[in-house]
Amino acid sequence: MHVHRYERWWMIFGVGMLIGFLALLAFAAVANSIVPPSGMEQIDPKLVAQTPPFNHPGLRRLSDGSYEAYYIAQVFAFDPPVLTIPQGAKVTFYVTSTDVVHGFFIPGTAVNMMVVPGWVNTQTHVFRRAGEYLLICHEYCGIGHQNMFGKIEVTRR
Amino acid sequence: MTGDLQVRAENRVVIAHIYTSTAAIALGAVFGVFQGFSRAGAVAAPSWFDYYRILTMHGVLMALVFTTFFITGLCLFVTYRAIPRERKLTIGWIGWLVMLVGTAMAAVEILAGNATVLYTFYAPLKASPWFYIGATILVLGTWVVAYEIFENVVYWRKTNPGKPVPLVVFCAAATFVMWIVATLGVVAEMVMLIPWAFGWVPTINVLLTRLFFWYFGHPLVYFWIMGAYIIWYNIIPTRYGGNTFSDGLTRLTFVMLILLSTPVGIHHEFMEPGISSAWKALFTVTTYGVAIPSFITAFAIFASFELAAIKQGRKGFIATVKSLPWSDPAFAGAGYGMLLFILGGFGGLVNASYGMDAVVHNTIWIVGHFHVTVGGPVALTFLGAAYWMIPRLTGRALWKPEWALMQTRLWFIGMLIMSFSMHFAGLLGAPRRTAEVSYQGAAVAQAWHPYMTVAAAGGVFLFLSILMFVAVALGTLLQNRKTEPMEAAFAVSATPPAATPAALQHLFRWGLIAFAFAVIVYAGPIGEIIRHPGYGVAGMRTW
Ligand code: HEM
Ligand SMILES: [Cu+2]
Ligand SMILES: [Cu+2]
Numbered sequence: 220m221h222v223h224r225y226e227r228w229w230m231i232f233g234v235g236m237l238i239g240f241l242a243l244l245a246f247a248a249v250a251n252s253i254v255p256p257s258g259m260e261q262i263d264p265k266l267v268a269q270t271p272p273f274n275h276p277g278l279r280r281l282s283d284g285s286y287e288a289y290y291i292a293q294v295f296a297f298d299p300p301v302l303t304i305p306q307g308a309k310v311t312f313y314v315t316s317t318d319v320v321h322g323f324f325i326p327g328t329a330v331n332m333m334v335v336p337g338w339v340n341t342q343t344h345v346f347r348r349a350g351e352y353l354l355i356c357h358e359y360c361g362i363g364h365q366n367m368f369g370k371i372e373v374t375r376r
Numbered sequence: 377m378t379g380d381l382q383v384r385a386e387n388r389v390v391i392a393h394i395y396t397s398t399a400a401i402a403l404g405a406v407f408g409v410f411q412g413f414s415r416a417g418a419v420a421a422p423s424w425f426d427y428y429r430i431l432t433m434h435g436v437l438m439a440l441v442f443t444t445f446f447i448t449g450l451c452l453f454v455t456y457r458a459i460p461r462e463r464k465l466t467i468g469w470i471g472w473l474v475m476l477v478g479t480a481m482a483a484v485e486i487l488a489g490n491a492t493v494l495y496t497f498y499a500p501l502k503a504s505p506w507f508y509i510g511a512t513i514l515v516l517g518t519w520v521v522a523y524e525i526f527e528n529v530v531y532w533r534k535t536n537p538g539k540p541v542p543l544v545v546f547c548a549a550a551t552f553v554m555w556i557v558a559t560l561g562v563v564a565e566m567v568m569l570i571p572w573a574f575g576w577v578p579t580i581n582v583l584l585t586r587l588f589f590w591y592f593g594h595p596l597v598y599f600w601i602m603g604a605y606i607i608w609y610n611i612i613p614t615r616y617g618g619n620t621f622s623d624g625l626t627r628l629t630f631v632m633l634i635l636l637s638t639p640v641g642i643h644h645e646f647m648e649p650g651i652s653s654a655w656k657a658l659f660t661v662t663t664y665g666v667a668i669p670s671f672i673t674a675f676a677i678f679a680s681f682e683l684a685a686i687k688q689g690r691k692g693f694i695a696t697v698k699s700l701p702w703s704d705p706a707f708a709g710a711g712y713g714m715l716l717f718i719l720g721g722f723g724g725l726v727n728a729s730y731g732m733d734a735v736v737h738n739t740i741w742i743v744g745h746f747h748v749t750v751g752g753p754v755a756l757t758f759l760g761a762a763y764w765m766i767p768r769l770t771g772r773a774l775w776k777p778e779w780a781l782m783q784t785r786l787w788f789i790g791m792l793i794m795s796f797s798m799h800f801a802g803l804l805g806a807p808r809r810t811a812e813v814s815y816q817g818a819a820v821a822q823a824w825h826p827y828m829t830v831a832a833a834g835g836v837f838l839f840l841s842i843l844m845f846v847a848v849a850l851g852t853l854l855q856n857r858k859t860e861p862m863e864a865a866f867a868v869s870a871t872p873p874a875a876t877p878a879a880l881q882h883l884f885r886w887g888l889i890a891f892a893f894a895v896i897v898y899a900g901p902i903g904e905i906i907r908h909p910g911y912g913v914a915g916m917r918t919w
Contacts, residue, residue, distance in 0.1 A: 233671035237664040258649035261910045294918050319500050319918055320582065322738055326805020326820050329734040331647055335582055336500065337911040338649035353818045357738040357807035359494055361501070361918025362426060365811045368818075 258313075258332075258340035267291055267317045278302055278310075285309040292321040292334045295363035297354060302369070306349040306376040315339045322357035325371065333358060349375040380861070382463070386456040387769045389468040393449025394762060394769070396476065397442050398849050401755070404437035405842035412794070412835030415740075416828040417812050427811035428492045428919060435495030436486065438751075439596070440514065441479055446758045447603040448475065448521040451548035453765060454606065455528050457864040458542040467524045475517030481510025492919040494809065496593070497569070499585040500915030505573035512566045515559050522552040529883070540881055543623055544610040544866045550630035551602040553887035554595060554637050557894060561591030561641075572915065579912025583650045583905050590641035591898065598637035598666070600750055602630065604757040608677055608710055611761060613867035615707040616700050618684030621676040623869035624876040629676070631880055632669040634890045639897035640666055647737050650910065655901045662897060670721065677714065683870060705780035709760015712788040716752030720745060723799070738809075740831075741802020748795040751838075756787050759845055766852055768862045775851030783844040790837025793830060801827035 267273050272289050276298045279287045288310050291298040304310060314323045314334045321334040325344070332340040346352075356367035407430045413419045414427055421427040452468060484506075485491040491507035529549050532541050541549070565588035572580045609626050613619055620626055642659035645651055678696075685696040701707045723745045736742060763780045767773060774780060806813050806824040813828060815821040 229675045230668075230671065233668060237667060259652060259908070260649075261908070263911050264913055265911075318916060320498055320586075322807070324738065324805070324807065331734045331737050333645075333647045333649065335586075335649055336913045337582065340647075340649035351819065353805075353815055353820050355805075355807055355815065357810075358498075359428060359431075359809040362428065362492075364428070364809070365813070368815050 258338055260313075260339040260341070261337060262315050262339055264315070264317050264336040267315055272313075273315065278304065285311070288312050290314040290323065292316045292323065292356065292367075294318055294361050295356075295367040297323075297356070297367070297369040300369045301372065302354075303372045303374060304346060306373050307345065307347060308373075309343065309345045311341060311343040313339050313341050319360050320358050321360050321367070322355070324355050324357040325352050326355065327352065331357075346371075346373045349373045379462070383456075383460075383861075384771075385465055386452075386463075386468075389465055389472065390449050390453045390456070390765070391769050392469075392472045393445050393452065394765060395849070396472070396479075397445035397449060397758075398762070398846065400437045400442035400445065401759075402842055402846045404434050404442060405839050407431070407434035407437070409832075409835045409839035412828075412832035414811055415813055416832040417814055417825070418829075418832065421811065426492070426919070428494065428809075429486060429489055431809060432486050432492055432494050433483075436482065439495050440511070443600045443603070443750075443754065443758075444514070444518060445475065446762075447551065447599065448472075448518060450603060450606065450758075450761065450765070451525055451551060452521065453769070453864070454544045454548050454610070454866070455525050458545045458866060459528050459532050461531070463528075467520060467527070471517055471520035471524060473517075474520055475514050478510045478513030478515070478517055481513065482507050483510075485510065489919070496589060498589070499569065499572070499580050499582050500913040502573060502915035502917055505570055508566055508569045508573055512563065512570070515562060518552075518555065518559070522556055525549050525552055526884075540623075540876060541883075542866070543620065543626060543869065544606065546627055546881075546883070547602070547606045547610060547630050549883055550627075550634055550886075551599065551606065553883050554602065554634045554890070555599050557634070557887060557891045558592050558595030558599065558638055560891070561588045561638075564588050565592070579914050581905070581909055582913050583648070583910065584902075586645065586648070587642070587651075587898075587901060587905065590644040591638065591894070592641070593644060594641040595637040597746070597750060598633060600754040601670075602633055604710075604713065604754045605629070605633075605673060607757050607761045608673070608714070610866045611764060612677075612707060612710045613680050613684070614865055615704055615764075616681070616684050617687070618680050618867065619870040620867045621680045621683070621869075622871045624871065624880065625672060625676055626869070627876055627880040629669045629672050631883075631886050632672075633666075634883075634886050635893060636662070636666040636669065638890060638894040642901060643733075646733050650905065650908070651901050652904060655904065658897070658900065667721070667724070674718075680870075703781060705774075705777060705784055706760045706764035708781055708784040709763070710757045712784055713753035713756040713760070716748050716756070716788065716791060720749035720752065724749065736802050738807060739802035740798045740806045740808045740828075743808045744795040744798025744802060747798070748791060752788075752791045752795070756784060756791075759787070760784060762845075762849065765864075766849060767859060768864050770852060771858055771861060772852050772855070773857045773859045775848055775855045775857075777848075779844045780848050783841050783848070786837050786841035786844070790834045790841060792834070793837060794834025797827040797830040797834065800824075801831065 262270055276289045276291050286308050316334045316336040323332040323334050328344055330342055330344045332342055334340055352371040354369040354371055485504045491503035493501045493503045525548055529541055565585050568585055571577045609620050640663045643663045646656055681696050685699045690699050801824040804824040805820055
């Protein structure tokens with residue numbers, strides 16, 4: 220099959236651009252450890268309220284000065300509804316659902332997870348800016364989905 | 377030549393498909409414009425017909441009904457016209473009827489409030505089993521249409537040994553080969569969902585249903601895009617006196633689409649637990665791969681424009697663009713669609729990188745993105761093609777062609793307004809699939825509110841545009857001004873089809889290879905889920 224010269228250049232340009240993008244992604248993944256949230260931990264959705272540490276949802280300070288935040292998503296609220304953390308804190312979120320699929324999204328950050336019953340999803344974020352953040356469920360979960368949100372207050376240091 | 381009666385009988389089958397699709401987009405637009413206002417906080421849905429029922433109707437009507445009936449109608453039309461023969465139309469009619477029955481079953485359940493699960497019907501939201509059964513029947517109906525098209529390909533090969541299938545029929549058949557491979561995923565999902573919805577099995581593996589959904593959900597988008605490419609490659613060149621750039625390149629593009637459309641779905645699940653990062657990375661690579669046939673298409677389309685312009689003695693980019701028949705509604709639909717597609721394509725490359733996806737996943741950015749790629753290029757190309765098909769199907773002159781042209785322009789402008797503001801609001805974090813997004817006056821929500829208002833205004837343009845489309849489509853029937861029977865001529869390749877490698881002809885073989893390829897790529901993540909199935913979930917009705 221005859222392939223026109225410009226056509227060949229264009230295809231090389233196209234494929235080259237795609238390879239370039241992929242290389243950038245690989246670089247970002249290695250250099251800045253930007254990887255998608257892939258929680259592999261499982262939990263019985265019927266027993267979330269009894270299973271530590273989800274029996275006491277909320278914030279926990281670790282010995283290295285970072286934090287862990289345990290969240291339960293349930294129609295149509297997050298537990299805890301409000302979280303207060305100091306500016307600059309590094310927080311690892313652990314989220315699970317007791318009923319249907321929910322979302323866990325903090326606008327203005329890259330904290331963005333799907334919350335699937337039976338699984339604990341996890342992501343880490345450093346809150347550099349003080350102020351009030353919104354935490355919203357961004358996956359349709361039922362009739363009260365638009366009311367499912369919480370707050371994260373980052374206090375000035 | 378086949379008889380006039382034969383052609384008219386065939387036309388009636390196609391008319392049934394095309395007008396069903398017209399009804400779907402008309403009704404879908406009513407829901408769409410309402411959504412815009414609700415999200416802007418200007419109206420609120422009544423409790424007896426809540427926002428999510430409206431959104432389920434919009435998603436199902438637009439994504440599953442309008443597009444599917446248009447593509448089945450288009451592909452039957454090109455097959456019947458490019459392979460004229462005396463034929464029985466029983467299968468053609470059965471296909472339409474089965475699709476219609478399935479659609480009606482699903483629609484009744486949604487309207488009754490028994491299936492407010494949106495068009496993605498994610499478990500463990502548990503709809504009435506009849507909704508899942510209706511959707512399955514709709515899919516099975518498309519398989520009947522696929523059979524009708526394949527039967528004609530086989531007939532051609534028998535009666536024209538050694539001659540390649542006409543290009544336009546090749547494209548149509550390739551679209552349905554891809555569709556069969558893709559819909560196997562949703563059928564597998566239904567096999568899980570239906571017994572569970574009846575209560576015969578107590579729990580369901582949520583991750584597996586989501587994986588099967590996106591195995592189907594992404595190629596669903598490529599099904600629409602292939603429908604638009606059929607028109608761009610085979611019909612649009614006839615509007616400016618041009619040619620399909622290359623027979624071989626077109627067939628190569630469609631074969632690549634068969635191979636690459638399916639093994640990409642997990643890019644919709646980057647934020648999901650239970651699928652490890654390595655598999656997500658693999659699907660990033662395959663996702664970039666599926667952009668290649670679209671690069672080729674961009675080249676081939678512009679090359680075809682340029683060849684036609686040179687024939688008219690014009691040279692250069694501006695002269696070429698100016699030489700195109702922008703005041704012909706059939707061309708304008710596709711032409712404006714292409715412009716939108718270029719904008720949309722860049723957004724797609726962004727989405728596919730998971731660093732960016734973490735910022736925009738499930739925000740209204742995504743909705744802006746697929747309205748500018750699907751609602752724009754695909755829907756507008758289809759509407760334009762309808763202006764070309766309807767006179768050829770009904771034997772009647774188009775009513776108010778100037779409205780048809782105005783319609784394409786309104787759609788283009790409305791889509792730019794709506795989708796740009798959705799992109800901006802999404803970057804600020806406004807979520808999708810949400811009845812209203814004020815969050816009791818939270819500061820971030822106030823920042824995205826103006827964009828939601830502008831998006832609603834864009835929706836009004838789109839709604840008016842659809843009203844004009846429906847007026848022209850129905851007005852043509854009512855006005856009943858008969859024309860001479862019109863031929864459906866398809867574009868001829870600038871290079872002779874004889875130069876096309878024989879390997880590209882074996883459609884069904886490519887289908888099998890595509891399925892094998894999809895199975896191999898999916899074996900990793902599916903294996904992972906089966907090895908760690910986790911807890912079954914009972915499911916519930918939360919609406
Ligand atoms: C009158 C024209 C249209 C308007 C005003 C419109 C408006 C909208 C709006 C505002 C949403 C977002 C709702 C939300 O996430 O809360 C939406 C969602 C959607 N639209 Fe459209 N749209 C139109 C045409 C189309 C067309 C032509 C298609 C496809 C062929 C389409 C497919 C979809 C899909 C698949 C969704 C997502 C539904 C979901 O998230 O479940 N729309 N539309
Ligand atoms: Cu929700
Ligand atoms: Cu996709």
